[in-house]
Amino acid sequence: MTARMFPVADRHRDRVYVITGGAKGIGRACAERFAAEGAQVMIADIDPAGADLAETLGGVFHRTDMADPDQVRDLAAGTVERFGRIDIWHNNAFSAVFKPIHEQTLDEFDRITGIGIRGYWMGAKVAVEQMRRQGGRGVIVNTASVQSFVGERGFSAYQATKGAVLALTRSLALDHAPDIRSVAIAPGLIATDAIGDIPEDVIEEVLAGIPAGRAARPEEVAALAAFIASEEADYMSGTAVILDGAYLAIG
Template sequence: MRIRNSVVVITGAASGIGRATALRFARRGTCLVLASRRAEALETLAAECTALGSRAIAVPTDMSDHDAVQELASRAVEEFGRIDVWVNDAAVAFFSPFLEVPLRDFQRVIDVNVMGYVYGARAALERMQEQGSGVLVNVASIVGEVPQPYSSAYSVSKAAVRALGVSLRSELTLDRKKRIHVCTVLPPTIDTPFFHHAANYTGRRVVAMPPVYSADRVAKTILGVVEKPVREIAVGRIGRSMVRQHRLMPGQVEKGMAHQVEHGQLSRTEPAEDSTGNLYGPSLDPANAAVTGGWSGRRRTAQRVVLGTALVGVGAVVFGDKLKAAAPAVVAAAASAGRAIRSS
Protein backbone atom coordinates (compact mmCIF):
# COMPACT_ATOMS: atom_id res chain seq x y z
CA MET A 1 0.00 0.00 0.00
CA ARG A 2 1.13 3.53 -0.72
CA ILE A 3 1.70 5.26 2.64
CA ARG A 4 1.66 8.93 1.72
CA ASN A 5 -1.79 10.56 2.10
CA SER A 6 -3.31 7.32 3.42
CA VAL A 7 -5.75 7.60 6.34
CA VAL A 8 -4.46 5.81 9.44
CA VAL A 9 -6.35 5.17 12.69
CA ILE A 10 -4.16 4.27 15.67
CA THR A 11 -5.60 3.16 19.01
CA GLY A 12 -3.53 3.35 22.19
CA ALA A 13 -1.75 6.29 20.56
CA ALA A 14 -1.00 8.32 23.69
CA SER A 15 2.13 6.39 24.67
CA GLY A 16 4.50 3.58 23.84
CA ILE A 17 4.12 1.65 20.59
CA GLY A 18 1.05 3.61 19.53
CA ARG A 19 2.79 6.95 19.93
CA ALA A 20 5.94 5.74 18.16
CA THR A 21 3.79 4.40 15.31
CA ALA A 22 1.95 7.71 14.95
CA LEU A 23 5.22 9.61 14.68
CA ARG A 24 6.55 7.20 12.05
CA PHE A 25 3.43 7.53 9.94
CA ALA A 26 3.45 11.31 10.41
CA ARG A 27 6.90 11.53 8.83
CA ARG A 28 5.46 9.78 5.77
CA GLY A 29 2.75 12.41 5.25
CA THR A 30 -0.32 10.43 6.30
CA CYS A 31 -3.67 11.59 7.66
CA LEU A 32 -3.83 10.41 11.27
CA VAL A 33 -6.74 9.70 13.60
CA LEU A 34 -5.31 9.25 17.09
CA ALA A 35 -7.24 7.44 19.81
CA SER A 36 -6.71 6.68 23.50
CA ARG A 37 -8.32 7.68 26.78
CA ARG A 38 -5.87 10.57 27.39
CA ALA A 39 -7.26 13.65 25.66
CA GLU A 40 -4.44 16.02 26.58
CA ALA A 41 -1.71 13.58 25.53
CA LEU A 42 -3.50 13.01 22.22
CA GLU A 43 -3.72 16.72 21.50
CA THR A 44 0.01 17.10 22.14
CA LEU A 45 0.74 14.15 19.86
CA ALA A 46 -1.52 15.52 17.13
CA ALA A 47 0.44 18.78 17.24
CA GLU A 48 3.74 16.85 16.98
CA CYS A 49 2.46 14.87 14.02
CA THR A 50 1.22 18.02 12.28
CA ALA A 51 4.64 19.60 12.73
CA LEU A 52 6.15 16.55 11.00
CA GLY A 53 3.99 17.05 7.91
CA SER A 54 0.88 15.05 8.76
CA ARG A 55 -2.76 16.00 9.13
CA ALA A 56 -3.84 14.69 12.52
CA ILE A 57 -6.89 14.74 14.77
CA ALA A 58 -7.29 13.49 18.35
CA VAL A 59 -10.35 11.41 19.24
CA PRO A 60 -10.42 10.35 22.92
CA THR A 61 -11.82 6.82 22.97
CA ASP A 62 -12.33 3.99 25.45
CA MET A 63 -11.83 0.90 23.30
CA SER A 64 -14.00 -1.24 25.59
CA ASP A 65 -17.00 0.89 24.55
CA HIS A 66 -18.46 -0.34 21.25
CA ASP A 67 -20.35 2.87 20.53
CA ALA A 68 -17.25 4.95 21.19
CA VAL A 69 -15.23 2.83 18.74
CA GLN A 70 -17.90 3.23 16.07
CA GLU A 71 -17.80 6.97 16.66
CA LEU A 72 -14.01 6.88 16.24
CA ALA A 73 -14.41 5.24 12.82
CA SER A 74 -17.13 7.70 11.84
CA ARG A 75 -14.93 10.65 12.79
CA ALA A 76 -12.14 9.28 10.61
CA VAL A 77 -14.43 9.00 7.60
CA GLU A 78 -16.06 12.39 8.23
CA GLU A 79 -12.68 14.11 8.49
CA PHE A 80 -10.71 12.30 5.78
CA GLY A 81 -13.24 10.37 3.69
CA ARG A 82 -11.97 6.81 4.25
CA ILE A 83 -9.93 4.46 6.45
CA ASP A 84 -6.92 2.89 4.74
CA VAL A 85 -5.13 1.55 7.84
CA TRP A 86 -6.41 0.68 11.30
CA VAL A 87 -3.85 -0.19 14.01
CA ASN A 88 -5.32 -1.92 17.07
CA ASP A 89 -2.80 -1.24 19.84
CA ALA A 90 -4.65 -0.15 23.00
CA ALA A 91 -4.08 -2.64 25.82
CA VAL A 92 -3.99 -2.91 29.60
CA ALA A 93 -2.55 -5.54 31.94
CA PHE A 94 -2.09 -6.74 35.48
CA PHE A 95 0.69 -8.68 37.17
CA SER A 96 -0.66 -11.07 39.78
CA PRO A 97 -0.85 -14.73 40.76
CA PHE A 98 -3.96 -16.10 39.04
CA LEU A 99 -5.75 -17.04 42.27
CA GLU A 100 -5.19 -13.61 43.81
CA VAL A 101 -6.24 -11.20 41.05
CA PRO A 102 -9.76 -9.76 41.42
CA LEU A 103 -11.94 -11.31 38.73
CA ARG A 104 -13.23 -7.83 37.91
CA ASP A 105 -9.69 -6.90 36.87
CA PHE A 106 -9.34 -10.06 34.77
CA GLN A 107 -12.58 -9.18 32.99
CA ARG A 108 -11.39 -5.61 32.38
CA VAL A 109 -8.26 -6.83 30.59
CA ILE A 110 -10.39 -9.03 28.34
CA ASP A 111 -12.84 -6.18 27.68
CA VAL A 112 -10.06 -3.85 26.50
CA ASN A 113 -7.58 -6.22 24.91
CA VAL A 114 -9.97 -8.63 23.21
CA MET A 115 -13.32 -6.90 22.81
CA GLY A 116 -11.58 -3.60 22.09
CA TYR A 117 -9.75 -5.27 19.20
CA VAL A 118 -13.00 -6.92 18.08
CA TYR A 119 -14.77 -3.55 18.08
CA GLY A 120 -11.86 -1.96 16.24
CA ALA A 121 -11.67 -4.75 13.66
CA ARG A 122 -15.43 -4.59 13.11
CA ALA A 123 -15.41 -0.81 12.62
CA ALA A 124 -12.39 -0.92 10.33
CA LEU A 125 -13.46 -3.86 8.17
CA GLU A 126 -16.96 -2.49 7.68
CA ARG A 127 -15.44 0.62 6.09
CA MET A 128 -12.76 -1.32 4.21
CA GLN A 129 -15.37 -3.67 2.72
CA GLU A 130 -17.19 -0.63 1.33
CA GLN A 131 -13.93 0.75 -0.11
CA GLY A 132 -12.66 -2.61 -1.34
CA SER A 133 -9.23 -2.17 0.27
CA GLY A 134 -7.39 -1.55 3.52
CA VAL A 135 -5.00 -2.98 6.09
CA LEU A 136 -5.93 -3.95 9.66
CA VAL A 137 -2.92 -4.34 11.96
CA ASN A 138 -3.45 -6.09 15.29
CA VAL A 139 -0.62 -5.66 17.78
CA ALA A 140 -0.49 -8.90 19.77
CA SER A 141 2.60 -10.06 21.70
CA ILE A 142 5.17 -12.81 21.98
CA VAL A 143 3.24 -13.88 25.10
CA GLY A 144 0.43 -14.85 22.74
CA GLU A 145 2.82 -17.63 21.69
CA VAL A 146 4.68 -18.17 25.00
CA PRO A 147 2.36 -17.14 27.87
CA GLN A 148 3.88 -15.79 31.07
CA PRO A 149 3.17 -16.46 34.73
CA TYR A 150 1.50 -13.58 36.63
CA SER A 151 0.11 -12.21 33.33
CA SER A 152 -2.72 -14.70 32.78
CA ALA A 153 -5.34 -12.33 31.36
CA TYR A 154 -2.84 -10.48 29.17
CA SER A 155 -1.49 -13.77 27.81
CA VAL A 156 -5.01 -15.02 27.11
CA SER A 157 -5.89 -11.76 25.37
CA LYS A 158 -2.87 -11.79 23.10
CA ALA A 159 -3.45 -15.42 22.11
CA ALA A 160 -7.02 -14.42 21.28
CA VAL A 161 -5.79 -11.55 19.11
CA ARG A 162 -3.69 -13.98 17.10
CA ALA A 163 -6.67 -16.30 16.65
CA LEU A 164 -8.85 -13.36 15.61
CA GLY A 165 -6.35 -12.51 12.87
CA VAL A 166 -6.38 -16.06 11.49
CA SER A 167 -10.17 -16.19 11.46
CA LEU A 168 -10.53 -12.82 9.73
CA ARG A 169 -7.94 -13.69 7.09
CA SER A 170 -9.80 -16.94 6.40
CA GLU A 171 -13.08 -15.12 5.86
CA LEU A 172 -11.45 -12.57 3.57
CA THR A 173 -10.00 -15.42 1.53
CA LEU A 174 -13.39 -17.04 1.18
CA ASP A 175 -14.93 -13.70 0.18
CA ARG A 176 -12.08 -13.14 -2.33
CA LYS A 177 -11.22 -9.78 -0.78
CA LYS A 178 -7.63 -9.77 -1.99
CA ARG A 179 -7.09 -6.06 -1.34
CA ILE A 180 -8.06 -6.20 2.34
CA HIS A 181 -5.35 -7.49 4.66
CA VAL A 182 -5.20 -8.47 8.34
CA CYS A 183 -1.69 -8.47 9.81
CA THR A 184 -0.67 -9.54 13.32
CA VAL A 185 2.47 -8.13 14.94
CA LEU A 186 4.14 -9.91 17.89
CA PRO A 187 6.47 -7.64 19.91
CA PRO A 188 8.72 -8.98 22.70
CA THR A 189 9.48 -6.79 25.74
CA ILE A 190 9.36 -3.17 24.61
CA ASP A 191 10.72 -0.02 26.26
CA THR A 192 7.43 1.78 26.98
CA PRO A 193 5.58 3.12 30.08
CA PHE A 194 3.48 -0.07 30.02
CA PHE A 195 5.22 -1.56 33.05
CA HIS A 196 4.84 1.65 35.07
CA HIS A 197 1.05 1.77 34.83
CA ALA A 198 0.03 -1.89 34.80
CA ALA A 199 -2.05 -3.19 37.72
CA ASN A 200 0.04 -5.09 40.24
CA TYR A 201 -0.80 -7.57 42.98
CA THR A 202 2.55 -9.32 43.31
CA GLY A 203 3.94 -7.20 46.14
CA ARG A 204 7.03 -6.57 43.99
CA ARG A 205 7.87 -3.76 41.62
CA VAL A 206 7.38 -4.70 37.96
CA VAL A 207 10.24 -3.97 35.56
CA ALA A 208 10.75 -4.56 31.85
CA MET A 209 12.09 -8.10 31.47
CA PRO A 210 15.21 -8.28 29.31
CA PRO A 211 15.83 -8.32 26.43
CA VAL A 212 14.22 -4.92 25.80
CA TYR A 213 13.57 -3.48 22.33
CA SER A 214 12.61 0.06 21.39
CA ALA A 215 9.01 1.03 20.61
CA ASP A 216 10.22 2.51 17.34
CA ARG A 217 11.41 -0.97 16.31
CA VAL A 218 7.79 -2.13 16.51
CA ALA A 219 6.54 1.02 14.78
CA LYS A 220 8.92 0.35 11.90
CA THR A 221 7.58 -3.20 11.64
CA ILE A 222 3.98 -1.94 11.60
CA LEU A 223 4.74 0.51 8.82
CA GLY A 224 6.48 -2.31 6.94
CA VAL A 225 3.49 -4.66 7.07
CA VAL A 226 1.22 -1.86 5.86
CA GLU A 227 3.46 -1.33 2.84
CA LYS A 228 3.88 -5.08 2.23
CA PRO A 229 1.24 -7.03 4.19
CA VAL A 230 2.16 -10.34 5.83
CA ARG A 231 -0.08 -12.58 7.91
CA GLU A 232 1.99 -12.49 11.10
CA ILE A 233 5.41 -11.24 12.11
CA ALA A 234 7.45 -11.38 15.32
CA VAL A 235 9.56 -8.32 16.09
CA GLY A 236 13.30 -8.73 16.60
CA ARG A 237 15.66 -11.66 16.59
CA ILE A 238 14.72 -12.75 20.10
CA GLY A 239 11.02 -12.68 19.33
CA ARG A 240 11.40 -14.75 16.19
CA SER A 241 13.63 -17.21 18.01
CA MET A 242 11.19 -17.65 20.91
CA VAL A 243 8.35 -18.44 18.51
CA ARG A 244 10.44 -21.04 16.68
CA GLN A 245 11.83 -22.65 19.81
CA HIS A 246 8.46 -22.82 21.57
CA ARG A 247 7.08 -24.81 18.67
CA LEU A 248 10.14 -27.04 18.70
CA MET A 249 10.30 -27.77 22.45
CA PRO A 250 7.44 -26.05 24.28
CA GLY A 251 8.09 -27.52 27.72
CA GLN A 252 11.64 -26.24 27.98
CA VAL A 253 10.83 -22.80 26.62
CA GLU A 254 7.89 -22.41 29.01
CA LYS A 255 10.11 -23.32 31.95
CA GLY A 256 12.68 -20.81 30.76
CA MET A 257 10.02 -18.11 30.42
CA ALA A 258 8.73 -18.80 33.94
CA HIS A 259 12.26 -18.48 35.33
CA GLN A 260 12.88 -15.24 33.45
CA VAL A 261 9.65 -13.64 34.68
CA GLU A 262 10.28 -14.64 38.28
CA HIS A 263 13.82 -13.31 38.28
CA GLY A 264 13.79 -10.69 35.54
CA GLN A 265 10.36 -9.01 35.61
CA LEU A 266 9.57 -8.80 39.30
CA SER A 267 12.08 -6.94 41.44
CA ARG A 268 13.68 -8.96 44.21
CA THR A 269 14.51 -5.86 46.25
CA GLU A 270 11.79 -3.27 45.60
CA PRO A 271 8.30 -3.85 47.03
CA ALA A 272 5.09 -2.47 45.53
CA GLU A 273 1.65 -1.81 46.95
CA ASP A 274 -1.41 -3.38 45.35
CA SER A 275 -2.73 -1.19 42.57
CA THR A 276 -5.30 -1.29 39.76
CA GLY A 277 -2.91 0.77 37.63
CA ASN A 278 -4.59 2.18 34.54
CA LEU A 279 -7.23 -0.52 34.21
CA TYR A 280 -10.17 1.75 34.97
CA GLY A 281 -8.77 5.12 34.09
CA PRO A 282 -5.75 6.52 32.24
CA SER A 283 -2.52 7.22 34.08
CA LEU A 284 -2.33 10.82 35.29
CA ASP A 285 1.47 10.87 35.30
CA PRO A 286 2.69 12.99 32.35
CA ALA A 287 5.79 10.78 32.12
CA ASN A 288 3.54 7.88 31.11
CA ALA A 289 2.38 9.75 28.00
CA ALA A 290 5.68 9.10 26.27
CA VAL A 291 7.16 6.64 23.80
CA THR A 292 9.77 5.22 26.16
CA GLY A 293 9.62 3.94 29.71
CA GLY A 294 13.30 4.31 30.54
CA TRP A 295 14.16 0.62 30.31
CA SER A 296 16.83 0.62 27.61
CA GLY A 297 20.58 1.18 27.66
CA ARG A 298 23.77 0.30 25.83
CA ARG A 299 24.58 -2.66 28.04
CA ARG A 300 21.10 -4.06 27.63
CA THR A 301 21.32 -3.72 23.87
CA ALA A 302 24.70 -5.45 23.80
CA GLN A 303 23.68 -8.21 26.19
CA ARG A 304 20.49 -8.77 24.23
CA VAL A 305 22.78 -10.23 21.57
CA VAL A 306 24.17 -12.68 24.13
CA LEU A 307 20.70 -13.86 25.04
CA GLY A 308 19.72 -14.03 21.39
CA THR A 309 22.74 -16.16 20.58
CA ALA A 310 21.82 -18.57 23.38
CA LEU A 311 18.27 -18.94 22.12
CA VAL A 312 19.07 -19.11 18.43
CA GLY A 313 21.74 -21.70 19.14
CA VAL A 314 19.07 -24.20 20.03
CA GLY A 315 17.86 -24.14 16.45
CA ALA A 316 21.17 -25.53 15.28
CA VAL A 317 20.88 -28.59 17.49
CA VAL A 318 19.52 -31.75 15.90
CA PHE A 319 16.36 -33.46 17.10
CA GLY A 320 16.38 -36.31 19.61
CA ASP A 321 18.61 -36.82 22.61
CA LYS A 322 20.97 -34.00 21.68
CA LEU A 323 18.09 -31.51 21.62
CA LYS A 324 16.84 -32.66 25.00
CA ALA A 325 20.33 -32.42 26.44
CA ALA A 326 20.89 -28.93 25.04
CA ALA A 327 17.65 -27.41 26.33
CA PRO A 328 18.62 -26.97 30.01
CA ALA A 329 21.88 -25.32 28.96
CA VAL A 330 20.00 -22.87 26.78
CA VAL A 331 17.59 -22.01 29.58
CA ALA A 332 20.56 -21.50 31.91
CA ALA A 333 22.32 -19.28 29.36
CA ALA A 334 19.19 -17.20 28.93
CA ALA A 335 18.82 -16.82 32.67
CA SER A 336 22.48 -15.85 33.02
CA ALA A 337 22.12 -13.20 30.34
CA GLY A 338 18.98 -11.91 32.04
CA ARG A 339 20.78 -11.59 35.38
CA ALA A 340 23.59 -9.69 33.74
CA ILE A 341 21.16 -7.30 32.08
CA ARG A 342 19.26 -6.71 35.34
CA SER A 343 22.48 -5.64 37.04
CA SER A 344 23.06 -2.90 34.43
Protein backbone atom coordinates (compact mmCIF):
# COMPACT_ATOMS: atom_id res chain seq x y z
CA MET A 1 0.00 0.00 0.00
CA THR A 2 1.36 3.43 -0.93
CA ALA A 3 1.56 5.83 1.99
CA ARG A 4 -0.25 9.12 1.53
CA MET A 5 1.38 12.47 2.22
CA PHE A 6 -0.75 14.93 4.19
CA PRO A 7 0.24 18.59 3.80
CA VAL A 8 -0.29 20.69 6.91
CA ALA A 9 -2.70 23.39 5.81
CA ASP A 10 -1.31 26.92 6.08
CA ARG A 11 1.89 25.87 7.90
CA HIS A 12 3.88 27.94 5.38
CA ARG A 13 1.17 30.43 4.50
CA ASP A 14 2.66 33.47 2.71
CA ARG A 15 6.24 32.39 3.33
CA VAL A 16 8.51 32.66 0.28
CA TYR A 17 10.22 29.41 -0.68
CA VAL A 18 12.97 29.14 -3.28
CA ILE A 19 13.74 25.65 -4.61
CA THR A 20 16.66 25.07 -6.96
CA GLY A 21 16.50 22.10 -9.28
CA GLY A 22 12.76 22.43 -8.85
CA ALA A 23 11.50 21.18 -12.22
CA LYS A 24 11.46 17.47 -11.44
CA GLY A 25 12.24 14.77 -8.93
CA ILE A 26 12.78 15.88 -5.33
CA GLY A 27 12.61 19.53 -6.32
CA ARG A 28 9.23 19.17 -8.01
CA ALA A 29 7.80 17.27 -5.04
CA CYS A 30 9.08 19.95 -2.67
CA ALA A 31 7.60 22.75 -4.77
CA GLU A 32 4.24 20.98 -4.76
CA ARG A 33 4.38 20.33 -1.02
CA PHE A 34 5.28 23.89 -0.02
CA ALA A 35 2.62 25.30 -2.35
CA ALA A 36 0.07 22.96 -0.75
CA GLU A 37 1.07 24.35 2.64
CA GLY A 38 0.49 27.93 1.52
CA ALA A 39 3.97 29.07 0.49
CA GLN A 40 4.73 31.36 -2.42
CA VAL A 41 7.08 29.28 -4.53
CA MET A 42 9.98 30.32 -6.74
CA ILE A 43 11.13 27.41 -8.92
CA ALA A 44 14.67 27.62 -10.27
CA ASP A 45 16.02 25.21 -12.87
CA ILE A 46 17.62 25.03 -16.31
CA ASP A 47 14.81 22.67 -17.35
CA PRO A 48 11.93 24.64 -18.96
CA ALA A 49 9.49 22.10 -17.49
CA GLY A 50 9.75 24.21 -14.35
CA ALA A 51 7.70 26.91 -16.06
CA ASP A 52 4.69 24.61 -16.49
CA LEU A 53 4.97 23.46 -12.89
CA ALA A 54 5.14 27.04 -11.63
CA GLU A 55 2.02 27.94 -13.60
CA THR A 56 0.19 24.95 -12.12
CA LEU A 57 1.18 25.89 -8.59
CA GLY A 58 0.61 29.62 -8.92
CA GLY A 59 4.32 30.20 -8.43
CA VAL A 60 7.10 31.70 -10.53
CA PHE A 61 9.77 30.02 -12.66
CA HIS A 62 13.24 31.50 -12.94
CA ARG A 63 15.61 29.83 -15.39
CA THR A 64 18.82 29.47 -13.42
CA ASP A 65 22.09 27.66 -13.92
CA MET A 66 23.34 27.26 -10.35
CA ALA A 67 26.92 26.95 -11.59
CA ASP A 68 26.77 30.60 -12.69
CA PRO A 69 27.09 33.02 -9.72
CA ASP A 70 25.50 35.88 -11.66
CA GLN A 71 22.43 33.77 -12.39
CA VAL A 72 22.18 32.83 -8.72
CA ARG A 73 22.26 36.49 -7.76
CA ASP A 74 19.60 37.18 -10.40
CA LEU A 75 17.45 34.43 -8.88
CA ALA A 76 17.59 36.04 -5.45
CA ALA A 77 16.93 39.50 -6.87
CA GLY A 78 14.05 38.20 -8.98
CA THR A 79 12.50 36.50 -5.96
CA VAL A 80 12.63 39.68 -3.90
CA GLU A 81 11.29 41.74 -6.80
CA ARG A 82 8.33 39.37 -7.19
CA PHE A 83 7.59 38.44 -3.57
CA GLY A 84 9.37 41.03 -1.46
CA ARG A 85 11.43 38.63 0.62
CA ILE A 86 13.03 35.19 0.99
CA ASP A 87 12.07 33.02 3.95
CA ILE A 88 13.30 29.57 2.91
CA TRP A 89 16.06 28.81 0.43
CA HIS A 90 16.41 25.17 -0.60
CA ASN A 91 19.63 24.23 -2.39
CA ASN A 92 18.65 21.08 -4.29
CA ALA A 93 20.07 21.26 -7.84
CA PHE A 94 22.73 18.72 -8.73
CA SER A 95 24.71 17.17 -11.54
CA ALA A 96 26.30 13.70 -11.56
CA VAL A 97 27.94 11.17 -13.83
CA PHE A 98 28.41 7.47 -13.16
CA LYS A 99 32.04 6.75 -14.04
CA PRO A 100 35.13 5.69 -12.15
CA ILE A 101 37.46 8.60 -11.51
CA HIS A 102 39.94 7.62 -14.21
CA GLU A 103 37.16 8.00 -16.80
CA GLN A 104 35.75 11.27 -15.49
CA THR A 105 36.90 14.45 -17.19
CA LEU A 106 37.89 17.72 -15.61
CA ASP A 107 34.97 19.41 -17.39
CA GLU A 108 32.57 16.93 -15.78
CA PHE A 109 34.14 17.51 -12.38
CA ASP A 110 33.91 21.28 -12.81
CA ARG A 111 30.24 21.06 -13.82
CA ILE A 112 29.31 18.77 -10.93
CA THR A 113 31.15 20.77 -8.29
CA GLY A 114 30.14 24.07 -9.87
CA ILE A 115 26.54 23.24 -9.07
CA GLY A 116 26.96 21.09 -5.98
CA ILE A 117 29.57 23.11 -4.09
CA ARG A 118 29.94 26.60 -5.55
CA GLY A 119 26.25 26.78 -6.44
CA TYR A 120 25.16 25.76 -2.95
CA TRP A 121 27.62 28.20 -1.37
CA MET A 122 26.45 31.01 -3.64
CA GLY A 123 22.81 30.18 -3.04
CA ALA A 124 23.31 30.25 0.70
CA LYS A 125 25.26 33.50 0.44
CA VAL A 126 22.60 35.44 -1.47
CA ALA A 127 19.84 33.98 0.71
CA VAL A 128 21.58 34.92 3.96
CA GLU A 129 22.31 38.42 2.65
CA GLN A 130 18.62 38.94 1.92
CA MET A 131 17.46 37.34 5.17
CA ARG A 132 19.72 39.71 7.12
CA ARG A 133 18.34 42.69 5.21
CA GLN A 134 14.79 41.74 6.10
CA GLY A 135 15.43 41.22 9.81
CA GLY A 136 17.57 38.11 10.13
CA ARG A 137 15.06 35.26 10.24
CA GLY A 138 15.16 32.43 7.72
CA VAL A 139 15.96 28.81 6.91
CA ILE A 140 18.51 27.29 4.54
CA VAL A 141 17.74 23.70 3.50
CA ASN A 142 20.48 21.79 1.67
CA THR A 143 19.90 18.50 -0.12
CA ALA A 144 22.78 16.23 0.86
CA SER A 145 22.80 12.43 0.48
CA VAL A 146 23.65 9.19 2.23
CA GLN A 147 26.69 9.48 -0.03
CA SER A 148 27.75 12.30 2.28
CA PHE A 149 28.56 9.54 4.78
CA VAL A 150 29.46 6.40 2.79
CA GLY A 151 31.14 5.62 -0.49
CA GLU A 152 29.49 4.32 -3.64
CA ARG A 153 31.46 3.28 -6.70
CA GLY A 154 31.38 5.52 -9.73
CA PHE A 155 30.34 8.79 -8.06
CA SER A 156 33.57 10.41 -6.82
CA ALA A 157 32.80 13.95 -8.01
CA TYR A 158 29.18 13.82 -6.87
CA GLN A 159 30.20 12.42 -3.49
CA ALA A 160 32.73 15.21 -3.07
CA THR A 161 29.89 17.71 -3.41
CA LYS A 162 27.69 15.91 -0.90
CA GLY A 163 30.43 15.77 1.69
CA ALA A 164 30.94 19.50 1.21
CA VAL A 165 27.20 20.12 1.67
CA LEU A 166 27.39 18.80 5.25
CA ALA A 167 30.35 21.03 6.09
CA LEU A 168 28.61 24.05 4.57
CA THR A 169 25.43 23.30 6.51
CA ARG A 170 27.27 23.20 9.82
CA SER A 171 29.24 26.38 9.13
CA LEU A 172 26.13 28.31 8.09
CA ALA A 173 24.36 27.27 11.27
CA LEU A 174 27.22 28.50 13.43
CA ASP A 175 27.75 31.75 11.55
CA HIS A 176 24.13 32.85 11.73
CA ALA A 177 22.64 31.32 14.88
CA PRO A 178 20.21 31.88 16.44
CA ASP A 179 18.27 33.65 13.70
CA ILE A 180 19.00 31.75 10.48
CA ARG A 181 18.82 27.97 10.64
CA SER A 182 20.66 25.61 8.28
CA VAL A 183 19.69 21.95 7.93
CA ALA A 184 20.65 19.25 5.43
CA ILE A 185 18.47 16.40 4.22
CA ALA A 186 20.38 13.22 3.41
CA PRO A 187 18.18 10.91 1.31
CA GLY A 188 19.13 7.46 0.18
CA LEU A 189 18.07 6.05 -3.18
CA ILE A 190 15.11 8.03 -4.54
CA ALA A 191 12.55 6.77 -7.04
CA THR A 192 12.99 9.53 -9.65
CA ASP A 193 13.95 9.80 -13.31
CA ALA A 194 17.57 10.23 -12.19
CA ILE A 195 17.66 6.50 -11.42
CA GLY A 196 17.61 5.91 -15.16
CA ASP A 197 21.15 7.26 -15.40
CA ILE A 198 22.49 4.58 -13.05
CA PRO A 199 23.22 1.07 -14.34
CA GLU A 200 20.57 -1.45 -13.35
CA ASP A 201 23.05 -3.70 -11.53
CA VAL A 202 24.11 -0.78 -9.33
CA ILE A 203 20.49 0.03 -8.49
CA GLU A 204 19.85 -3.62 -7.61
CA GLU A 205 22.96 -3.66 -5.43
CA VAL A 206 21.84 -0.58 -3.53
CA LEU A 207 18.24 -1.78 -3.18
CA ALA A 208 19.46 -5.09 -1.80
CA GLY A 209 21.17 -3.18 0.99
CA ILE A 210 18.12 -1.15 2.04
CA PRO A 211 16.31 -2.81 4.97
CA ALA A 212 13.10 -0.99 4.04
CA GLY A 213 13.18 -2.88 0.74
CA ARG A 214 12.49 0.07 -1.55
CA ALA A 215 13.67 3.46 -2.72
CA ALA A 216 12.25 6.56 -1.08
CA ARG A 217 9.52 8.54 -2.83
CA PRO A 218 10.22 12.21 -3.64
CA GLU A 219 7.08 13.10 -1.68
CA GLU A 220 8.67 11.68 1.46
CA VAL A 221 11.66 13.98 1.06
CA ALA A 222 9.29 16.90 0.47
CA ALA A 223 7.36 16.15 3.65
CA LEU A 224 10.61 16.20 5.61
CA ALA A 225 11.71 19.46 3.99
CA ALA A 226 8.41 21.11 4.87
CA PHE A 227 8.79 20.06 8.50
CA ILE A 228 12.44 21.17 8.72
CA ALA A 229 11.56 24.61 7.34
CA SER A 230 8.61 25.05 9.72
CA GLU A 231 8.51 26.64 13.16
CA GLU A 232 7.96 23.17 14.59
CA ALA A 233 11.64 22.48 13.86
CA ASP A 234 12.88 25.82 15.19
CA TYR A 235 15.54 24.19 17.40
CA MET A 236 16.98 22.10 14.55
CA SER A 237 20.09 23.53 12.92
CA GLY A 238 23.59 22.54 11.85
CA THR A 239 22.72 18.91 11.29
CA ALA A 240 21.64 16.43 8.65
CA VAL A 241 18.42 14.43 8.77
CA ILE A 242 18.86 11.01 7.15
CA LEU A 243 16.04 9.49 5.12
CA ASP A 244 17.31 6.15 3.90
CA GLY A 245 15.11 3.23 4.96
CA ALA A 246 17.78 2.18 7.52
CA TYR A 247 20.49 1.86 4.84
CA LEU A 248 23.16 3.46 7.05
CA ALA A 249 22.07 1.54 10.12
CA ILE A 250 23.69 -1.63 8.77
CA GLY A 251 27.13 -0.10 9.43
